[in-house]
Amino acid sequence: MKALVIHTAFGLENLALLDRPDPTPGAGQVLIRVRAASLNYRDLLIARGMYNPKLQFPRTLGSDAAGEVVAIGSGVTQFKPGDRVANCFMPHWFDGPITESVAKSTLGSDRDGVIAELAVFEERGLVRYPDHLSFEEAATLPCAAxxxxxxxxxxxxxxxxxxxxxxxxxxxxxxxxxxxxxxxxxxxxxxxxxxxxxxxxxxxxxxxxxxxxxxxxxxxxxxxxxxxxxxxxxxxxxxxxxxxxxxxxxxxxxxxxxxxxxxxxxxxxxxxxxxxxxxxVFVGSRAMFEAMNNLIAEKQLRPIIDRVFPFSEAPAAFRHLESGAHFGKVVIRM
Ligand SMILES: NC(=O)c1ccc[n+]([C@@H]2O[C@H](COP(=O)([O-])OP(=O)(O)OC[C@H]3O[C@@H](n4cnc5c(N)ncnc54)[C@H](OP(=O)(O)O)[C@@H]3O)[C@@H](O)[C@H]2O)c1
The missing domain is CATH 3.40.50.720 (NAD(P)-binding Rossmann-like Domain)
Structure with a gap:
């Protein structure tokens, strides 16, 4: 599969779409075909080396995705192939107050992120999102919203x-x-x-x-x-x-x-x-994500997307975010 990777060194000039091995879901895990991902200011900080100077290269970037389930590992009960899901920013923060260990479970920095054709998540690190949202809209939710x-x-x-x-x-x-x-x-x-x-x-x-x-x-x-x-x-x-x-x-x-x-x-x-x-404030738990989704569904809110870039132009999406010209969210469509 192709993934947006920062390789060899920090800097937006070192972003590239590279081949990485297709992931497979283990026990309790879910394989997602990523349909859209959104960018956050954090992704710029990571790419510039200002967020995690110890980042290991090559690293797939991105923390926010929405897509459809394509396969499940043994023991998965909440999702089945075809379900539309978004991921949690911290896959291990389910409810209650933040702890050191959940804060270290973020994606796209210490571990590979989601700007890729396929991604594996733990079942408990996924949420269903309101039916009225597109993949692009749902992909804006995990961090900023x-x-x-x-x-x-x-x-x-x-x-x-x-x-x-x-x-x-x-x-x-x-x-x-x-x-x-x-x-x-x-x-x-x-x-x-x-x-x-x-x-x-x-x-x-x-x-x-x-x-x-x-x-x-x-x-x-x-x-x-x-x-x-x-x-x-x-x-x-x-x-x-x-x-x-x-x-x-x-x-x-x-x-x-x-x-x-x-x-x-x-x-x-x-x-x-x-x-x-x-x-x-450090993003939020899955319980917060689900409570927010309830309000988004009740009020039929639609995230404000400034611009959608095709996956092949993902580095340009980073430069657009860097320019500060946007209003709302910048999205990459797979
Ligand atoms: N703690 C957390 O959990 C968490 C989560 C998400 C984001 N963040 C942080 O929150 C900040 C915003 O993230 P984001 O993803 O929303 O960023 P973003 O989409 O890149 O926001 C950029 C916008 O911020 C505004 N801005 C820039 N400098 C400003 C200033 N000096 N005063 C007021 N507004 C200014 C500008 O709006 P105008 O063009 O309208 O001037 C700019 O277009 C970042 O520092 C990010 O790292 C933290």
Whole structure:
């Protein structure tokens, strides 16, 4: 089979579609014909050597796939050939709190990933996804959507709560769709006025351009009559955290997810004097994935796909994600 592999050295120039042995399912395992995979910012970090410097070459990349079951190993009871499934980002995190061992079970870094024609998963590392979704749409869910869901639900997002989102990448656009479905008021930033218009068309209550309005934390407070927001979905990291803490209300919640904004400093006094809960988020469990799927099915939500690349152009999909031109998710179709 063909797989998208980083071989010999880090760097997007070292991505290639290579022949790798066809996998076969062992006991308790399921063989999937991958029909679509989606990219995350993490895949760029991995390919550049900034996520796992000890990565063993060659490595098949990718953590998010959807496809159909083609064969099952002995003892598999939940799936049969023909079933449509998506994989969990951490195949060993079923429910409950995260542990060190489940956090080390991620795909496309320490172990081979899913951007390949075939992939084997443990039965318990797969979920069924809502019937109304295509393979391409389902492939967007395992990392970005589950991360947004975990962040919002841990923060008790619900009717009447206020949520601040940063940028219009994969996690933030899922957070927009899910927060609106949960009944929240949503404010969003972007470097692009055009993307802000698209976010508002999707349901955001208001938006501001963080390039032309670098004091977006003041804007966010104005949206809440000076109180501050209940929840910040913080994908910028050190470079945005100080402003996020200023944007949050007293007793608010900052879900710490990403590293997009590079380096920066923040004032810990804001956390303690405003009694803000800063919660690290690392994707989520299979139980979270399934709970999110229930809401996606109930509300008939459809993931926002910016662009679908054919498998033969997979390296170009990485470069498109790197450009930051996208809105929502970038997908590869097998
Ligand atoms: N902890 C976890 O479990 C977890 C899971 C998923 C992702 N992540 C992390 O979360 C972050 C987002 O991931 P993603 O896959 O959604 O990325 P992505 O799709 O590549 O998002 C890129 C977008 O982020 C926005 N952005 C970039 N710099 C920004 C800044 N300084 N301030 C505000 N927005 C900025 C831009 O939106 P505009 O073009 O609109 O400006 C850009 O287009 C990454 O750091 C990723 O590693 C973490």
């Amino acid at each position: 589950v991360t947004a869901w975990n962040a919002l639900t841990e923060a008790k997002t619900g009717p009447g709560t206020t949520v601040l989102l940063q940028g219009t990448g994969g996690v933030s656009i899922f957070a927009l769709q899910l927060a609106k479905a949960l009944g929240a008021r949503v404010f969003i930033t972007s470097s692009s006025d055009d993307k802000l218009s698209r976010a508002i068309a999707l349901g955001a209550d208001s938006g501001t351009n963080y390039k032309t309005n670098p004091d977006w934390e003041k804007w966010a407070r104005q949206q809440t009559n000076g109180t501050g927001v209940d929840v910040v979905v913080e994908v910028g990291g050190a470079g945005t955290l100080d402003r996020s803490l200023k944007a949050a209300k007293y007793g608010g919640h900052v879900a710490l997810i990403g590293v997009l904004a590079g380096t920066g400093t923040f004032n810990p006094m804001l956390i303690l004097m405003k009694a803000i809960r800063v919660q690290g």
